Amino acid sequence: MAKYIGKRLLYMLISLWLIITATFFFMRIAPGNPFTSEKQLPPEIEANLNAHYGLDKPWYAQYGDYLLKVVKWDFGPSFKYKSQTVNDLISEGFPVSFILGMEAILLAVAFGLILGIIAALKHNKWQDYTAMIIAVAGISVPSFIMATFLQYFLAIKMGIFPVARFETFMHTVLPALALASTPMAFIARLTRSSMLEVMSNDYIKTAKAKGLSQGVITVKHAIRNALLPVVTYMGPLTAGILTGSFVIERIFGIPGLGAHFVTSITNRDYTVIMGVTVFYSIILLASILLVDIAYGIIDPRIKLAGGKKGE
C-alpha cells in the first residue's frame, strides 16, 4: 500500500512539473507584456518594474526562480494588484470555493445515485424514462445557463433565494444546484448503466437462486458493485465542479477563487493565471490519487501493491 502510494505520488509530481513548465512557457510566449494594457510607461520605469519582477533575467533563471518559489509554496505577487500576492488570493478565495464545491459534490452524488438506481430498477418503465430525460437535460444545459435560469426565476422573479453574494446558507443553494446539475446527470447515467450491467451478471442469478429477495439482492449484491465505476468518476467530477466554479461564481457574485481566476484572465494577470493553474492542478491530481486509493479499498480484487486486477 505505502509503496503504491509512493509510486503514485512520484507520478503526480512528474505531471505537476510538466504542468508548471508548460504554464511557464505558455505565459512567456503569450502576446504582450504584462504591463502593456496600462498607460504608456516611461522606459526607465518599465525597466525598473522588469527588474523588480525579475523579468530582466534570462529565461532559464526566471524558470529556476519560479520552480523554486512554487516548491516553497510562493506564487509571487499579482502583476495587476501590486499589493496582493497570489497566495493571498488563494487563501482568500479558495475556502469559499471549497464550501460551494463540497455542497455541489454532495448534491450531485446523492441525487445522481438515487436517480440512477431508480432508473435501473425500473428499467424501461416510466420512472426510467423520466430519470433519463432529466439526466439528458442536465447534461445538455450548461451549468452557467442553468445558473442564470435559476437566478432569474427563483431569485429575481420569485424571490425565494437571494440573488447574489455569499453570506448565508440560502446564498449557497442556487449556485450549488447550478454547479451540481451536470455532474448529477452524469452520475445518474453512469449509475444506471452500471447497475444494469451488474444486474445482468451471473452472480445476481446466483443470489436469486439462493432465495434472496429482490431488495436484498439490490442492496447487498448490485449497488455495491455498481458503485465502483461511479467512484472512478469522482476525479472528473472534481474537475467539472472546479471549472464550473469559474462561471458560477461570476454569475452569483461569489468572491471565490474561480471568480478571481476569470478576472485574472480578463486582466491578463500572468502570475495569477500561472499560480492558480498550478494550484488547481495540484487539487485535481490529489483528488485523482484519493479516488484511486478509495477504489482500491472498495474493490477487493485490486491489490494496491501491484495495481493489477486479479482474475
Next chain:
Amino acid sequence: MQISKDKFQLVGTKISEAEKISKPSLSFWKDVFIRFRKNKLAMFGLVLLAILIFMAIFGPYMTEYDYATNDLTNKNQAPSSEHWFGTDDLGRDVFARTWEGARISIFIGVAAALIDLFIGVLWGGISGYKGGRTDEMMMRFADVLYGVPYLLLVILLMVVLGQGLGTMILAMTITGWINMARIVRGQVLSLKSQEYVLASKTLGANTSRIMAKHLIPNSMAPILVTMTLTIPNAIFTEAFLSFIGLGLTPPLASWGTMANDGLPAIRYYPWRLFFPAIFISLTIFAFNVVGDGLRDALDPRLRK
C-alpha cells in the same frame, strides 16, 4: 390418424432449405436504422437538429435586419413583431444574431469533430496497426496529454494564442482527438486479429488496402458515435470560453458571447440572455440524444 404409406419414404437432409428458412437477416445498417427509428427521444432529437440546421442556414435571411448592424435608437427592445427576439444594447437584432450564432456553434462543433476524426484515425490507426514500440510510444504520449485538465488547458491556450475562431478550434482539438485515437486503435487491434484480415494479408493485399477495405468500415459505428458526442462538447466549450471572456471578438455573434453580453442586463432585458441560452441547450440536447440513440442502435449487445 391415417397417413398414406408413400409419405414414409426416405428423402434425407435438406440442409440448404434449413438455411433458407432461417430468419431473414437484415443488413447491419438497415437494422441500425430500424432500431434508431424506434427510439422516440432520438427521433425527436433528429427532427430538432434538422430544424436548427435549417434555421442556421436560412434564419438570417428571414429578417431584414443584419446581425452586425448597430441601431442605437433601438437599444434593448423587447421581442416584438418588428424584432422577433428583441434587440441588444447596441440595437442589433437578436433574431439575426441568434441564427448567426447557430452557424458559428455548429461550424465549431463540426470542425472540431472532423479534426478530431482526422488526427484520431491517423494516430490510432497507425498506432494500432504498427503495434510494438511505436504503439507504446504513441499511446504514452496520448496518455500524458490526456492527463492535463481539459478546460484549464484550453483556457491557457486561448490566453496564449489570442482570441479567434481558429485558435478556439485549435485549442479544443489539441486534446480532443485522443478519445478518437483510442477508439480507432482498439478497433484496429481487435480487427487485426480477426481471420478475414489475416486471410487478405496472406493473399498479398498491402497494408493500406487492408486498412481501407476492412478496418475503416468496421470501425464506422464507434467513430460515428464519438463524433456525434464530440459536437455538443465543442459547442459547450465555445459557449463556456465566450462566457468567461475568451471567446470570439465582435462583431461576430456566437451564442456564448451573446449570453455573456446579456448577463449584466438579466434583470431588465432577460431575452438577451435567454434566446442564446435556450438555443445552446437545445442544440446540445439534440446532438446528445441523437448520439445516444445512435450508440444504442449500433450496440450489438442490445440486439434482440
Next chain:
Amino acid sequence: MEKILEVKDLEVSFQTYGGSVKAVRGVSFDLHKGETLAIVGESGSGKSVTSQTIMKLIPMPPGKITGGQILFNGDDIVPKTEKQMEKIRGKEISMIFQDPMTSLNPTMKIGTQIMEGLIKHQNMSKQAAKTRAVELLNLVGIPMPERRVNQYPHEFSGGMRQRAMIAIALAANPKLLIADEPTTALDVTIQAQILDLMKDLQSKMDTSIIFITHDLGVVANVADRVAVMYAGQIVEMGTVDEIFYDPRHPYTWGLLASMPSLDNDNKAELAAIPGTPPDLTNPPKGDAFAARNQYALAIDFEEEPPMYQISETHFAKTWLLHPDAPKVEPPEAVKNRMRQLSSTFDQAVLVKEGK
C-alpha cells in the same frame, strides 16, 4: 419411488424485437427422489431455459411461461408469486451455474455468500452460519476452510470456486439440485473431481439432480436417466443404457456418433451433425430436425412426429417408429454398440398424437 418433480407440457417463450422465440415447446418429464436426470442437447436447444424455469429464474419479461405445469412435490410452481418462490429457491431447489468465474459475487467474501442462504432459510445466527459455512467448505473438499471463508472469489481457482458454488447450493439441504453444465468451464481432471464430489454428496444427502451437459461422456458416469433435447423439445428420453445401447432417434444417433469414446477403437470417423438448429421464432413445419436429418421421411416435412414408447422408461419422438416407416440402419459408430435390452416392448407404442 416418490416423484419429486413433474414437468408437464411446459412452454416458454421470449418476446424479442424479431418476434417471440419459442425456447421451450412442450417439454414433459419427471424426476424421482434421489435420482439423477441428465439433459443433453446442442447449444440453444433450451436446456438452460427449461431448468431455470423450474426455479422461475428466467427474466420475465421478456420471458413468459406460456403453458404447462411444474409440479414440485405435487404443488404447481407456475402460478407462484416471487415472494412464494423465495421460500423455494435455495431451500427446496438449488442451482449451480456453468461458469464459476462469473457466478460468484467478486466483491463479497466466499463465507458471506454461503452464509446468506443459511441465514435466510434456516434462521441461523451469523455466528452459527459462519461455523456451518466452514463445515460446508470442508465438506466440498476445500482445504483450510477457516481461512478460506474470509477470502474473495478471485483468491480461489476455478475448481475451488465451483466447489464453493456447490457449497452455496447445498447449504440449506435442497431436495432438488439443478446443475447447468457445472463442469464445462473446467479442465478435465478438475471435471472428474467435481463430478465425484457431486455423486458423493448426492448419496449422503439423498438429493435429486438435474444435470445439464453437452457432453454425453459425462452423462454415462453420473446419470440414471437421460433426456435428449432438440429445438425446445425432448426428442428422446430413457435410462442411460437405453440411450447408449438402444437409441432410436436420429438426433441421438448423431450425438452418439459425434462423441469421442474409448470403445470407438475401430476409428469410425467422428461425424458432426451437419447444418444448424432451426430458428425458434418460426419453428419449421413438421419435425424441427427433419432438414438436418439424413433419415428424414417425406412426412417429416409436413407433420410433427408423435411420441412413441419403446419400453417402460424409453420414449422417442420420431416417425421412424411408425409401423409403416422403412427400416433404417443407424450410423456405424452407433450400430457397433447397439444391444438388445430385455425391457424393450415388442412394438413401439404410440403415446401421444403429434400436433
